């Protein structure tokens with residue numbers, strides 16, 4: 001797959017590296033430092049390169065949107081026409097000081113994004129785990145019980161593509177339905193962040209749900 005990374009920070013840098021190491025073609029874009037993009041590409045391997053957001057979009061099948069909420073309009077403006085693309089968003093609609101969700105309950109960041117990029121298929125994924133756990137999960141990708149990763153979207157074909165990427169990253173995809181389910185994923189992520197950054201176990205946390213046979217008392 002050809003994947004354009006829009007926002008090459010903690011999430012975009014690591015996920016882009018993981019996708020490249022899983023065999024995908026990756027273009028890292030949108031950083032204040034071109035040198036950083038070049039370095040990320042160099043470390044990710046031969047199938048990765050650095051580019052502008054427009055170059056990241058040009059041949060991409062999938063775009064990963066990984067910027068702060070207050071940079072979404074800017075990166076989309078720089079990206080140009082994204083119609084026909086699958087946009088995976090891990091971007092949370094956080095306030096400028098990163099303390100609270102500024103979209104919630106009746107909408108979600110993913111749904112608001114979808115309104116901005118009509119013609120593209122938005123899938124919400126990867127945003128519900130901290131960046132600190134990504135390499136640990138990828139490095140353990142052959143384990144029998146990988147962590148789950150919640151994802152949702154309205155386009156089934158786009159979701160299948162993203163489910164493959166989730167598997168490539170070492171997680172087991174957990175489909176929670178239409179894009180409006182991001183209204184529940186995004187606040188859940190705040191809980192995961194609390195565990196990661198305020199809990200005793202350190203920031204490299206992921207999650208796994210368990211399904212049991214229902215039993216009588």
Ligand SMILES: NC(=O)c1ccc[n+]([C@@H]2O[C@H](COP(=O)([O-])OP(=O)(O)OC[C@H]3O[C@@H](n4cnc5c(N)ncnc54)[C@H](OP(=O)(O)O)[C@@H]3O)[C@@H](O)[C@H]2O)c1
Nearest residue numbers: 008009010011030031032066067068090091092127130131
């Ligand atoms: N970090 C996490 O663990 C985590 C977990 C779940 C969801 N998320 C969400 O994922 C999204 C990305 O988070 P992140 O932690 O990866 O953010 P980040 O590390 O700050 O990365 C954001 C990227 O945007 C770039 N950028 C910012 N301002 C720019 C500008 N004016 N011009 C060009 N590039 C600019 C940054 O450039 P530089 O390279 O120059 O810094 C960086 O590459 C956010 O919406 C966040 O809420 C994050």
